[in-house]
Amino acid sequence: MVKSVTIADVAAEAGVSTKTVSNVINRTGRMSDETRKRVEEVINRLGYRINKSAQALRSGATKLLGLAVPGFANPFFGLFCDEVSSYARGKGYGVVISTYGNMDEGLDGLIDETYHVNADGWIFLTDRPLKKRGAVLRQSYPVVLTGDFPAFAQADSVSMPDADGAEYATTWLLDHGCRRVAFLGTPPDLFGKAGVRDSAKLEELLVKHEGNMSLRFRGYIRALREKGIDLDWDLVVPCDFMDRESGEEAMTALLDRGIKVDGVFCANDIIAFGALSVLKLRHMSVPDDMQMIGFDNTRDSGHCTPSLTTIDPFAWQYAQMAVDCLLRRIDGDKEKPGLYTTGFRLVERDSTR
Numbered sequence: 001m002v003k004s005v006t007i008a009d010v011a012a013e014a015g016v017s018t019k020t021v022s023n024v025i026n027r028t029g030r031m032s033d034e035t036r037k038r039v040e041e042v043i044n045r046l047g048y049r050i051n052k053s054a055q056a057l058r059s060g061a062t063k064l065l066g067l068a069v070p071g072f073a074n075p076f077f078g079l080f081c082d083e084v085s086s087y088a089r090g091k092g093y094g095v096v097i098s099t100y101g102n103m104d105e106g107l108d109g110l111i112d113e114t115y116h117v118n119a120d121g122w123i124f125l126t127d128r129p130l131k132k133r134g135a136v137l138r139q140s141y142p143v144v145l146t147g148d149f150p151a152f153a154q155a156d157s158v159s160m161p162d163a164d165g166a167e168y169a170t171t172w173l174l175d176h177g178c179r180r181v182a183f184l185g186t187p188p189d190l191f192g193k194a195g196v197r198d199s200a201k202l203e204e205l206l207v208k209h210e211g212n213m214s215l216r217f218r219g220y221i222r223a224l225r226e227k228g229i230d231l232d233w234d235l236v237v238p239c240d241f242m243d244r245e246s247g248e249e250a251m252t253a254l255l256d257r258g259i260k261v262d263g264v265f266c267a268n269d270i271i272a273f274g275a276l277s278v279l280k281l282r283h284m285s286v287p288d289d290m291q292m293i294g295f296d297n298t299r300d301s302g303h304c305t306p307s308l309t310t311i312d313p314f315a316w317q318y319a320q321m322a323v324d325c326l327l328r329r330i331d332g333d334k335e336k337p338g339l340y341t342t343g344f345r346l347v348e349r350d351s352t353r
Contacts, residue, residue: 005048014042064094065326066119068110070127071101073243074270075298076315077125080146083319084123091327093120101127111135121326129210142329144322149210151337156325158340160318162212162295165311165344166219167226169265169293172346174227176353178263178291182235183220184250184275185242185267187213202231213242213267216295220265234259239271247274255282262290269294269301272308276351280305292351306350317342 007025011018016039023029024039042048065088069077085095096117103109106128114122119141126147130136137143137154144156151157173181190209206218217236224231237254239246247270254261255278266272272294279286286292286306294301297312321340 005046007048010039010042010046010048013046014039061120061330062118063092064096064117064119065323066114066117066122067095067097067125068107068114068122069097069099069125071099073101074268075300076268076296079298079315080125080319083316084323087316087320087323091323093323093327108135111139114139114141120330123322123326127211142326144326144329146318146322148212148215151339153337156329156337156340158318158321158325158342160212160313160342161344162215162313163219163222165295165313166216166265166267167223168219168344168346169295169311170220170223171226173263173265173291173293173352174223174229176291180232180235180261181220181224181263181265182237182254182259182261183217183265183267184237184239184247184254185213185271186217186236186238187211188238188240190214190217190238213239216267235261239267242268242270244270244274244277247271248278249274251275251278264290264292266292266294269296269298269308269310272310272351273300273304276304276306276308286351287353291353293346297347301347302349309349309352310347311344312347313344314342 007018007021011021016035020031021039023031024036067081067084069081072078081097088095096119098110098113100107100110107124107126121142123144123146124136126145126149129149132152137152144158145151146158148159148162170181221231237250239250247266250271264275266275272292275292276286279290284290294308294310297310301308301310321342
């Protein structure tokens, strides 16, 4: 085994004290440029590496952030992880990623494991509502929530412009020749509520429901109302899961019922991919027979056939906001928890005209 290089080895080789080497590593203290460059040259030549464990013991900080996501079946989650890791690295932090989608208790089941990682704080990407007095919001380390479920003013929360983006997409379709725009991806529990077809009851349910899909459905309804169009439930199709198979099933159900549709807004890109595959099998042309818009601007949206017009919720901004919020809390910020929302844009591709 090769003997590791110590800070004393670097000091001896450079002809300086260990304190000077430490100052160079931590970019503190005063010294000449010549001394700093000489020490840096020795560090690189000898291959000295900082002992992170010893540094963490001295400072009480690990320079690690935790990131918990449901899994990677949704490509947006992978994109988000990449953006968080890249941005955190630029801030001098590593990122440890854990998944909780296969746990019966969901995110609550991951909490015990977070204490084995010894991260300075955690970003939780939620896929379901949290309990107001649940374990997730009662931790000794800083927590930031992403995923568009309420944090009950107990933690900073970063969200995407779900309703605004969906409203914009639906309006765009209506302004570009579509007269009957379907929505694929309504949460099944919302769709199945008794009395949901009553407008007052629907309004109440939409206000109470949170999460990406409910908020995007809310934006779809807002766009219709702005155009003076009544909600047609024949154009609304629930999805049990937010995946490609659900998109295939939703589009198949829509077509098999003989519903006339000339535009479709899909709650996310993966549902749109499934819907596109069904239209291709049915020999229907997109965008000539039906225009389609997705949501998330995942990497595959620019490579499917036809390429997918989609709402880009700025995954990079989503990640940066979450990391910045967490670093502020790690640094001791005691301000009241805030709610932050990213911007968005429509990326026009071949699935619209």
